[in-house]
Each structure stands twice: as structure tokens, then as C-alpha cells.
Amino acid sequence: MSAGRLIGVGVGPGDPELLTLKAVRCLRDAPVIAYVSAQGRPSIARQIGAQHIPAGRKELNLALPMSSLPELADAAYDEGSSRISAELEHGRDVALLCEGDPMFYGSFAQLLSRVSEHYPTEIVPGVTSISAASAATRQPLVFRSASLVVVPATLPGESLAARLRIAEAAAILKLGRHIGKVRRVLAELGLLERAVYVEWASTERERWTQLADLETESAPYFALVLVPAEPYR
Numbered sequence: 001m002s003a004g005r006l007i008g009v010g011v012g013p014g015d016p017e018l019l020t021l022k023a024v025r026c027l028r029d030a031p032v033i034a035y036v037s038a039q040g041r042p043s044i045a046r047q048i049g050a051q052h053i054p055a056g057r058k059e060l061n062l063a064l065p066m067s068s069l070p071e072l073a074d075a076a077y078d079e080g081s082s083r084i085s086a087e088l089e090h091g092r093d094v095a096l097l098c099e100g101d102p103m104f105y106g107s108f109a110q111l112l113s114r115v116s117e118h119y120p121t122e123i124v125p126g127v128t129s130i131s132a133a134s135a136a137t138r139q140p141l142v143f144r145s146a147s148l149v150v151v152p153a154t155l156p157g158e159s160l161a162a163r164l165r166i167a168e169a170a171a172i173l174k175l176g177r178h179i180g181k182v183r184r185v186l187a188e189l190g191l192l193e194r195a196v197y198v199e200w201a202s203t204e205r206e207r208w209t210q211l212a213d214l215e216t217e218s219a220p221y222f223a224l225v226l227v228p229a230e231p232y233r
Helices: 021-029 044-052 069-091 108-115 129-137 156-167 176-188
Strands: 006-010 034-036 056-063 095-096 120-124 149-154 169-173 196-199 207-210 223-227
Touching: 006 021, 006 108, 021 044, 021 095, 021 120, 021 223, 034 044, 034 069, 044 095, 069 095, 069 108, 095 108, 129 169, 129 196, 129 207, 129 223, 149 156, 156 169, 156 176, 176 223
Parallel strands: 006 095, 006 120, 034 056, 034 095, 149 169
Antiparallel strands: 169 223, 196 207, 196 223
């Protein structure tokens, strides 16, 4: 009996209509559907793909602890990969739902590294939050030969400033409680007036505004800041 495949399926940033045709086919065909969720919270990836999952399909909810301790996260990923491997060993494909794109800042990388040495894998790319946020603002992010820098807001202020200082355009992810730091760094670099805050892009809760006009000191998980490149003249 041949082993099953682990298929990382990008379900996009939130709008179910942004799933690719290939992603929809994988969800309908895979005998096992898996997804990661924070303990005690519903899986957002599962919610996005829900309408394409056939009734009665076997599902694996891979819960992650609400903790920043690496050893707890590693233990959860070890357990998750073990549950996935058990299905693959019996020849059943497992479609693992991933918010956005599986290979872009996702937890899928942790499971892929544990499973890919022993079982075949496949990746179905998805629309990223950056693309969805840029579309929401109707502002092109980069022009012609301009380069784009993607940075996590979790970096220390000096490191964040150093990377943004050389950026022609930027996307700043993982805002959370770091939004105040991001605002201060962008102001120091003279970039605050160009910065746009976007949350829940592509969903019914979508909202965006100039970062300079935003007063909150915390942001939801699905939030980011874009600094579009200046247009060529």
C-alpha cells in the first residue's frame, strides 16, 4: 500500500471566494482534512474552507498551546505530525488547511519539516494577506523596479528601523501589541504619512485607515501595515 500525501492547502486571507480552484479540489478529494487552531479557539482556516469540505469527512484539529515557550510549541507540533503521519501510513492523503499561503509565515512549515522526510508532500499556494490588504486600499504597493521588504513587527525597534530605512516599500506583519512601536519607528524614519493600517482584509470585517490616524495600541491577529512605494515621476 502506498503512503498518503501531506498537502499544504493555502486557503487565502479570509474570503472563501479567494481559494484557488486547485485548493477547492483538494478539499473535496482528500479523505482527511487537518487544521491548526489555538487551544480553545475555532480554526480560522477551517472556517474559510468550510463550504468546500464534504460532510462526514474525517478531520484532525491540531491544537497549539497559548504560550510563547518553544518547548510547548515543539511538543504540540510533534504530536500533530504524529497524528498526520498515522493517516499517511494508512495510505490516506491529508489536506492541511493553511491561512494565506502555506509557505509564508505559517505553522505549516513546522509540520512539513517533521513529515516530509518520510512521506510525499505537495503545496497548493494561496493568496497572502499582503495581496489582500493592498487590494483593499486600492493602492499599488510597488512600482516598476521598486523592491518590497517584509518584516515582522516583533523585531526590536532598532532592527525594525534598520530594515525599513532601506526599504522602498514595506509590509509589516504580526502587529499585535507592537503597533505603537511600529508607529514610532515609521515616524522617526519619515514614513508614517505613507503608512496604511489594514485589518481583516478580504472579509466582512475589513477596515483600513492611515496609520497616523489610528489611536489604538493593539491590533487583531489579522492586521498589518503597508508602506507603499512612492510613484515614479
